[in-house]
Amino acid sequence: MGLLQDGYKSMQRYVQNNFLDGARQDSYDLLVGNHRYSTPEESPLARPRHPMAIFLPALIGIFMALFILKLMLPEETWSSQIVHLSLYIGVMTFLFKQVKLWGEHLVDQPRLFHTLAKAKAE
Numbered sequence: 001m002g003l004l005q006d007g008y009k010s011m012q013r014y015v016q017n018n019f020l021d022g023a024r025q026d027s028y029d030l031l032v033g034n035h036r037y038s039t040p041e042e043s044p045l046a047r048p049r050h051p052m053a054i055f056l057p058a059l060i061g062i063f064m065a066l067f068i069l070k071l072m073l074p075e076e077t078w079s080s081q082i083v084h085l086s087l088y089i090g091v092m093t094f095l096f097k098q099v100k101l102w103g104e105h106l107v108d109q110p111r112l113f114h115t116l117a118k119a120k121a122e
Helices: 002-019 022-032 052-072 077-103 115-121
Strands: none
Touching: 052 077
């Protein structure tokens, strides 16, 4: 049981650090003063996220739910069950290839540039 809990916490940490933590880091940078905002430049926070960052995970969740539902509630004939399961596996394979292709748009990276770190480096 402890092994499963450790695996669950590791997966939770991975998802949080890669997909949900960019906005938090930006707020820390503004609070601490690592980023100085000047009015003539456009705010990097104003740029919207790519639509694929919302669309792709939603599709993966829907097709995984359909796959699990099809496994739990089988049909009367094996042939239709196999056709549906293979269709879901094919679609999920395609979606995971798209995740690999669009990976940099899915990760929630901090958007603010550290102006103080740049000033210290120069």
